[in-house]
Amino acid sequence: MTKKVLITGITGQDGSYLAELLLDKNYEVHGIVRTSALESQDYRLWRVKKILKKIHLHSGSVESYASIFKIFNKIKPDELYHLAANSYVDYSFQDGFSTLSSNISSTYYCLSAIKESGIDCKFYFAGSSEMFGKTKKFPQNENTPFHPRSPYGISKVAGYELTRNYREAYGIHASSGILYNHESERRGYEYVTRKISQAVALIKIKKKKYLELGNLEAKRDWGYAPEYVEAMWLILQQKNAGDYVVGTGKIHSIKYFVEKAFDCVGLNYEKFVKINKIYFRPAETELLVANPSKINKKTGWKARTKIDELIEKMVTNDLDLLNK
Secondary structure (H helix, E strand, O other), X not given: OOOEEEEEOOOOHHHHHHHHHHHHOOOEEEEEEOHHHHHOHHHHOHHHHHHOOOOEEEEOOOOXXXXXXXXXXXXXXXXXXXXXXXXXXXXXXXXXXHHHHHHHHHHHHHHHHHHHHOOXXXXXXXXXXXXXXXXXXXXXXXXXXXXXXXXHHHHHHHHHHHHHHHHHHHOOOEEEXXXXXXXXXXXXXXXXXXXXXXXXXXXXXXXXXXXXXXOOOOEEOOEEHHHHHHHHHHHHOOOOOOEEEEOOOOOXXXXXXXXXXXXXXXXXXXXXXXXXXXXXXXXXXXXXXXXXXXXXXXXXXXXXXXXXXXXXXXXXXXXHHHHO
16 A cells, blocks of 8 residues: 655755655655745746646645645645754744744644544654754764754753653644754755855856855764765654664864865855855854764664765756856
8 A cells, every 4th residue: 555645844955855765665755835836837846847747736834824734634645744943043033933933833733633633644753953053062962952953942842842742642643853953956045055166166166256154163963965964764664663863973063065066166165155244143052963873773774975976966966057
């Protein structure tokens, strides 16, 4: 019997890769999208353009319980991956209210829909390394205390606790993946990694003169997004629900990312990068690096793509897009 899956945030980086993965595994794939996305498909649906005829999109809002409940009951999915969120950390400082309201409510609505409908459905919550924030433990694992440093991080901690509560209180197969930074050619342009790769491509073809960035010394654990959606799927295939830290276990600075990106096009980053204080966060996170030993042991999952290969993929992609 064909399994059905419902994905919130299906048009995003992770959602699009997850949809492709599950199609390959013969799932019937459904996704919730805003009406505006269906009305401007070239702009909103570009990541899923190649698979549009293979998936089922439902107009709705994750900020409306009635909307989620109606779609959920119509589909009766075997698995629900809740990926939709206001996920841009810097923006969350500008509009913390919207970030907290949307991210927390949408998680609660999804879990409540499963509980109230009585449908046997596994639930995946997209956690984030930003939940650890100002941590005192390096690397971080599933037992590391949270100390979020942004409205976004706070909203993710709340979603994590909601997921755990529904698992413990109602016996729902509800799991959280605490994912560290994962990038790809489909990353949004507002994120620093894509900002860098696109700027490098533009500078190479002389369409841009320099790149403005904030704290070059900030360090992150970066992996490749298509591999991280594999981790999501594996988490829901476990007999017992639980929480998993997902990352490479290796860290690199923004400076390293920038330097390697310019190396891809044979340029010296020091000639093109300017520091602008407006890009510094009000509260920076500490050293965020994953200890993925639990997911390695339980599922066999391991990050495969090295940081230099990831950077080259992103820069090459942006050069190709500009040349087209």
